[in-house]
Amino acid sequence: MPEKRADSTLEIRDLNVSFIQGEKEANALRGISLSLKRSEVHSLVGESGSGKTVTSTCVMGLLPTPPARINTGEIILGDQDLLLLGEKDRREIRGKDIAMVFQEPARYLNPTLKVGDQITEMLILHLGMEKSKAVDRALEILELVGLKGGKRVLDSYPHELSGGMKQRIMIAIAISCNPSFLIADEPTTALDVTLQLQILNLMLSLKNTLDMGILFISHDLRVVHDISDWISVIYAGRIVESASRETLFADPKHPYTKLLFESIPDADKRGKRLQTIPGKVPDAENIPGGCAFHPRCPIAEEICRTSQPETKDLAINNRAESHTAACHFIGKQWKN
């Protein structure tokens, strides 16, 4: 095992990213702050177009600029701001300190390279291993991700493996250099439920054995419920609520979060109509002024149209952990 580094936190502070297309400017991220700890799963939940993927690509340093432009913000790993680094330093961090797992392993693996090569090239590049040592290490990693068959698996091409095996290979690639943080962008969305559970369990166990932090990006509240220590809800490029898993599910504060929970179908709601959120997620080009959620919000008032709510920490009643939400009327009830 390579030696552990001291980077125990990954902090995203006030990240503002827009996409410039001709005259138009789309505000994809409007002040995202997230704080990740090692050995913790921090989930970023939101609907499509809310800025989840822009956040992860930005943390990886894979955002094409232009068209993207990082207006403000810091991404701090350990004690250095990644946004201040040059492309070469940035590249050395990618895969080595922060690695990523994607949604569709079948498309995110190179179809014409043996999976063994796809694992070992990282070890050779980042850790300077010899080819034969890298192969030995790759075999260990396969064991870690629960793939039996050793050499045979290394010698196969992606299409020769099942969907679940391919995702295990993606994870093997990501953890090969023992990164401090893993970004998982909808890693189980393309998988069947039985495989999904296996992959989620695998990620949780790897998190513990390798002592890494996971930024888990998902639209699926149920999956997020199962895997997270901490959850941040993103809407139109802003974090609207952030709390520990237990707190968020027991006591959601932001109307968007509440409505999301109520709109999930399950057997208990049989015979009743589901709660819906009217309208749709706004485009990044046309984000409503004030609170971006106000046109869809059941409790919106005049102030919501004009002023953007501050993010408040609700950690009152001597509760130690923070629970933040950005709403003018936290806790206000409404009738359906």
Add this chain to the structure above:
Amino acid sequence: MEFFLFILRRFLRLLLTIFIISTIIFFVIRVIPGDPALVVAGIDALDEDIQAIRVRLGTDVPVSVQYGRWLADIVRFDFGESMISGASVNKLIMERFPLTLALAILGIVLGIVVAIPLGVLSAVHRWSFWDYFGMVYSQMGMAIPSFWLGMILLLVFAVKIPLFPLFGSDSLKNLILPAIALGFARAAVILRLTRAAMVEELSREYIITARAKGLTDRMIRYKHALRNAMIAVVTVTGIQFGYMLGGAIIVEQVFSLPGLGRLFLYAIYQRDFPLIQGGVVFIAVIFSLVNFAVDILYSLLNPKIRIS
């Protein structure tokens, strides 16, 4: 085992193609108006002479019998004798084939050497000098006819600046100019395809993975993207090579090279039916063999094909 079966399947397909092509050739030639025997004998020939020629050509029996004989000949790869020179068609073809093959190989090598690196450069540095250069080149390559290019090359590099010989076919030097004339347009096709394939591969998701792994741009381009792009490039290059083998007629004419193209051209002038038939079948077989080879190569490059 799977791979062997795959090859066997492709080989059977090859045989089937050759069978279909030869059948088509047989009937097309029968459909063309005019009795070959009349052509050979001339307008003022005697009936007995014509009948004798028919017997020699084998056109005196019903078409079904002729077709049976034709197939039997194909299986033995025997196309009879040239009506004009009396030499065996096989011998005539085999005398000329090495030169055409050499010309095509040289042409395709020149094409590959120019087109693939330029295509890759164009795709990697889009809208750069190399990309525009590649675009202009491929436009020109497609627009300029090979006979014109051949003549210009002769004029410049054999007449004005005598770097290369004007005539002859006995040394490699004789083949350089014709190979350029032949390969120029083919290279344009390969270049465009290489660029398109590379651009396409660079936009695929596995490239994002490669970047997320922190690989260098070089590794991403040449180890990851190019390998996948080559699958399409190889196929098209193979087909281009096939064209060159069959389509060197004009270039051989311009450079007075005694290759297959000229042989067949004269056969057509002189209505030398056995030679025409043999020639067309030969080209078809060569083309099918090239395709067969491309299929095999393709499957080696693309691991997915080997299984399914």
Add this chain to the structure above:
Amino acid sequence: MEKLIELKNINKVFKSHKLISVKKDDYVAVDNVSLDIKKNTVFGLVGESGCGKTTLARSVMFLDPPTSGEILFDGKDIAYLSGKELKLYRSRMQIVFQDPNSALNPKMSIYRCMKEGLVNRRYPKDKIDTRIEELLDLVGISSSYVNRYPHEFSGGQKQRIVIARALSMEPEFLVLDEPVSNLDVSIQAQIINLLLDLKDKFSLTYLFISHDLNLVSYLSDEVAVMYKGQVVEIAETEEIMKDPLHPYTLKLFSSAPGKNSVELFEADESYREGLPDGYTYFPPESDSFLELIDTGEGHRIGCYALNG
């Protein structure tokens, strides 16, 4: 309750098309499936990808007729219908797919896309425009949008338009193949509510195909679980949720997210929950025949008879 759809022993086999092959490559996608769908109910079909649920749906719709078996629509076997009658029956059943993009022609305005179907079924010309407005209104799309093109709508809106178009045929039966899987959570709920409203309003019957157990258990009256082309368990939703019996159903249910990490259920040969004597869940021989055995009140499980 009256049955609208009866499937009897439906099989769908995809034949291998290889020239030569060592092993038999025929693929049995749907294996002897029988089930009944009652009028004005929602029948949920769950299973993982590749289990044959979409193939079964396509067979029911006769988009891809089954290899064998009977499909009774309102008591009539549609396999024996003539072309004209079949067309009539086809319009009584409609299908909505997961991806609205592939169901809508991007070059056709919403108006033209809706009109096409109405013209096809000879709807009185002068009433077409008002009908289109009515239909769009039903699914919550403003009729001022009729001249827009599909790309101007969001995914949820497109799915609404697809539903409106299906309704224009005045169907009694809708196959809904993962209709909300591509949509966001908040949009999913809107579409599901819409589907439930429409069902009540027009007494529709749904075959709802999904991999999302929570969704199926929310809206179905009956549920069938498919595994490797076979139905392994059928019961009323409340019954199957309360008391799932088949090991595969248990595995599927236990892996559904939202329960805070449950161990994956893996049954072994000794697992016999709910089985009558003389039966087993695991095929005793490779060619054993799966039977659906009623364990009471319509709760049926797929199992194998021991000793023939």
